[in-house]
Amino acid sequence: MQIDIIGPGAIGLHCALSLPDDCLVRLRHPAGRGEQLTLSDDTGRCRDCNLLALNDPAPITAAIVTTKAGQVAAAVQACLPLLSAQAEVLLLHNGLGPQDEVAGWLGPQQHLYAGITTEGALRLERGRIRHTGRGQTRVGPWREPLPPGPLIQALRRSTLQAQWLPTPAAVRTALWQKLIINCAINPLTALHDLPNGGLAEPELRQQWVGLVQLGVRIAVAEGMALDAGDMIRQVEAVIRATARNYSSMHQDLHHGRSTEVNAILGPLIERGLYHGIDTDSLRALQDRLAKAGA
Numbered sequence: 001m002q003i004d005i006i007g008p009g010a011i012g013l014h015c016a017l018s019l020p021d022d023c024l025v026r027l028r029h030p031a032g033r034g035e036q037l038t039l040s041d042d043t044g045r046c047r048d049c050n051l052l053a054l055n056d057p058a059p060i061t062a063a064i065v066t067t068k069a070g071q072v073a074a075a076v077q078a079c080l081p082l083l084s085a086q087a088e089v090l091l092l093h094n095g096l097g098p099q100d101e102v103a104g105w106l107g108p109q110q111h112l113y114a115g116i117t118t119e120g121a122l123r124l125e126r127g128r129i130r131h132t133g134r135g136q137t138r139v140g141p142w143r144e145p146l147p148p149g150p151l152i153q154a155l156r157r158s159t160l161q162a163q164w165l166p167t168p169a170a171v172r173t174a175l176w177q178k179l180i181i182n183c184a185i186n187p188l189t190a191l192h193d194l195p196n197g198g199l200a201e202p203e204l205r206q207q208w209v210g211l212v213q214l215g216v217r218i219a220v221a222e223g224m225a226l227d228a229g230d231m232i233r234q235v236e237a238v239i240r241a242t243a244r245n246y247s248s249m250h251q252d253l254h255h256g257r258s259t260e261v262n263a264i265l266g267p268l269i270e271r272g273l274y275h276g277i278d279t280d281s282l283r284a285l286q287d288r289l290a291k292a293g294a
């Protein structure tokens with residue numbers, strides 16, 4: 001089968017290099033039709049991929065969307081008319097929001113999957129990435145329970161060894177767990193100009209533990225069976241494992257790019273307010289990030 005990569009940045013190219021099947025890379029600005037790109041990484045992996053424009057009329061039967069959260073809507077809209085009647089679409093990004101938006105655009109026979117990854121990848125020169133960390137990739141159906149289709153089977157056979165989450169409830173729980181991890185780590189590292197390991201410092205630890213507890217309260221109010229102690233241990237493990245890395249929000253803020261703050265803090269604030277939970281600490285973070293340019 002052929003898999004179209006939409007949003008071929010660090011994670012998109014890492015997926016393309018990891019998949020057993022042929023990949024086609026969709027670019028916003030390709031030089032010309034029929035162009036090829038050699039993808040490679042620092043582990044010695046290498047493969048040739050065909051490039052097409054995002055809106056090239058070639059039909060899409062399976063796509064992995066790996067843009068940043070704030071770019072998903074525009075990317076999917078651009079290729080929506082190209083999706084076959086039973087196309088499989090996987091959204092693989094941090095944060096929440098675009099999944100429901102895209103769900104509203106797809107036809108009943110089109111399959112929408114969502115997922116998260118804790119793989120680490122960094123974009124170097126064109127077509128080249130550095131694989132900065134081995135992580136877990138977890139994917140499953142967003143709208144209704146589905147068997148894993150050919151796209152998902154390819155991801156499970158790939159070197160990502162994606163884990164299948166069989167129900168939308170399991171997918172939502174996994175996405176909320178990642179949301180809470182990102183809420184604990186990303187804003188504080190960006191605002192304090194620290195690598196993730198800097199959050200071990202006691203005063204900052206107290207701040208992120210408070211954010212995790214609040215995030216879990218909101219998730220529980222949303223019907224998820226999350227435990228604050230367990231989530232604090234998960235965040236501690238991520239901080240240890242990625243101690244020398246800079247979070248994506250840190251990198252985006254310090255390179256003057258737009259951050260994923262709206263997709264990370266936004267849903268927590270919105271759902272917290274809905275359930276009558278005090279979200280002042282989240283709004284204070286959002287304000288500080290806005291003042292810092294995020």
Ligand SMILES: NC(=O)C1=CN([C@@H]2O[C@H](COP(=O)(O)OP(=O)(O)OC[C@H]3O[C@@H](n4cnc5c(N)ncnc54)[C@H](OP(=O)(O)O)[C@@H]3O)[C@@H](O)[C@H]2O)C=CC1
Nearest residue numbers: 007008009010011066067068069071074075093094120121
């Ligand atoms: N990198 C990492 O280690 C990790 C990333 N993630 C998450 O994965 C997601 C992707 O991150 P990452 O790969 O780092 O991001 P990048 O910024 O490296 O890649 C984003 C890609 O999306 C493309 N893009 C942007 N806007 C559009 C659009 N409107 N239409 C089509 N394509 C578009 C960009 O194109 P162009 O090249 O033209 O700019 C770029 O190729 C994020 O949600 C991130 O938080 C999760 C875990 C780890």
Ligand SMILES: CC(C)(CO)C(=O)C(=O)O
Nearest residue numbers: 185238242246247248249
């Ligand atoms: C897990 C973490 C916090 C690793 O840096 C991440 O997902 C990010 O930076 O966006």
